[in-house]
Amino acid sequence: MGRWEPGARGRLAQVALELYAERGYEQTTVGDIAERAGVTERTFFRHFPDKREVLFDGSGTLQSMLVAAIAQAPADRAPLEVVGEAFAPIGRLLGETRDHAVRRAAVVAANPSLMERELLKMATLATAAATALRERGTPAVTATVAAEAGVTAFRIGFEAWIAGPEEGDLAADIAAALDELRALASGT
Amino acid sequence: MGRWEPGARGRLAQVALELYAERGYEQTTVGDIAERAGVTERTFFRHFPDKREVLFDGSGTLQSMLVAAIAQAPADRAPLEVVGEAFAPIGRLLGETRDHAVRRAAVVAANPSLMERELLKMATLATAAATALRERGTPAVTATVAAEAGVTAFRIGFEAWIAGPEEGDLAADIAAALDELRALASGT
DNA sequence: CTTGGTGATGTCAGTTGCTGTCATCACTCA
DNA sequence: TGAGTGATGACAGCAACTGACATCACCAAG
Structure with a gap:
């Protein structure tokens, strides 16, 4: 490669997580x-647009997986079911690196500024999911609500999975959140 | 009062919205x-912790109203119903100044950085709502899901109200979003 | 009437996130 | 062998924010 050690991007992402965990994000x-x-500092900003984004490098992949899963879902599935099941591949991917997910989640939860970015990513995810639903024929309003509900279930399920035991099943936690939502809605 | 014009805080908030609308937030x-x-610039930072927060001065009031409404709801109401109805007073308050709400929403929607802050405020609102629900006896998980669902309905309803005609009814839009959610959940 | 306290502001210096611009240099390919 | 090319370094500069200290109208106790 070049005259420098290759893989600068990956090193920056790893080092950033380490330091954020050691001293805290603001420190x-x-x-x-x-x-x-x-x-150099300049090189950091060539790879990542800002100091937060270095923790969210995988969000693009996540969104692609979600959209693809929604698009490939059987045509006769109900919207909420489609979105719920679309998180399965994501669950498998994240499940392979639970350690990393736990450390990262701790760092993010410790800083409002990072929480903001995470929430924005989730909102973007929801918008993408809604678009994907619409493209398979779901009415606009229904698609929006289903997508938001699905992403919310993902968030709640993810939190439970992170807080739970090492052998926990992310997909199951997401499904549980969705079930709770269904019970809630019918119980009113 | 002092040797300066009083009401610096309010003036700053008003001027900020004006300028963000005129030139854009980043400009x-x-x-x-x-x-x-x-x-002085220093005085700005004495009243608001950062450049974004100047647009979110009312969020504390909003949260207080929501929590109070949940606490005062009849004991026999179902959680989702409680949260949904708890937004009614907020709807009335915002309804009185729709112009301001529309201008502000346009500014926020135009800038990801402001969207982030808005999403954080919504998340905080959801957490507060969940706590309020728990304090009236709702189980923890149910409270979390109900609160998130309610806030999501508020967000979707609010967007519809902003985008709709001047005579629109915010409370009705929120209720519609909740109904859509109920239909979705039972339809699966 | 004076004196001391208080609260909101001004002033100024400094750190840090982030950007624009240009130079550098290993590698590649014609 | 020489002209790109891509990733990096070096450097200057702006704007967001912070800490420390000075100022001054007002108020209350004496």
Whole structure:
């Protein structure tokens, strides 16, 4: 490759998570991250638009998987069911690296600024899911509500999975949240 | 009062909304806001923790109203119903100043950075609602899901109200979103 | 009437996130 | 062998925010 160690991007992401966990997000300077990664501060900003985004590198992949799963779902499935099942592949992917997910979640939860970014990602996910639902014939309003409900179930399920035992099943936790929602809605 | 014009805080909030609408959020400097409001940049940061928060001054009141409404709801109401109805007073309050709400919503929607903050406020609202539900006896998981569902319905209903005609009814739009959710959940 | 306290503001210096611009250099390919 | 190319370094600069200290109208106790 070049005259520098390759993989600067990955190193930056890993180092950032380490430092955010060690000293806290606000106590960590972009210069600190760059230094430990062996690059310049300027290089950090060439790979990531800001200091937060370095923790959200996988969100694009997540969204692609969700949209693809919704698009490929059988045509006779109800919207809420489609969205719920669309999180299954994501659950499998995240399940493979639970350690990392737990550490990352702790860092994010510890800082409002990072929470904001995470919420924005979730909202973007919901919008994408709604679009995917509409493209398979779901009416606009129904698609929006179903997508929001699905993403909310994902969030709640994810939190439970992170807080639970190591052998926990993310997909099951998401399904449980959705079931709770169904019970709630019919119980009114 | 003092040797300065009183009401600096209110002036700053008003001027900020004006400037964000005129030039856009990023094109507006805190110095610009302070100058037009007749104070110093430092004074801005004495009243608001950051450049975004100046648009969210009422969120505390909103949360108090929501929590109070949930606490005062009849004991025999189902959780989802309680949350849904708890938004009624908020709907009336916002309904009185629809113009302001529309302008503000346009500014927020135009900038991801402001969207993030808005989403954080909504999440905080949901957490508060869940706590209020728990304090009236709703089981923890049910409270969380009901609160999230209610806030989501508020968000979707609010968007519809903003996008709709001037005579629109916010409370009705929120109720419609909740109904859609109920239909969705039972239809699966 | 004076004196001391208080609260809101001004002033100023400094850190940090982030951007634009240009130079550098290993690698590639014609 | 020489002209790109892509990733990086170096540097200057703006704007968001913070801490420390000074100022001054007002108020209350003496």
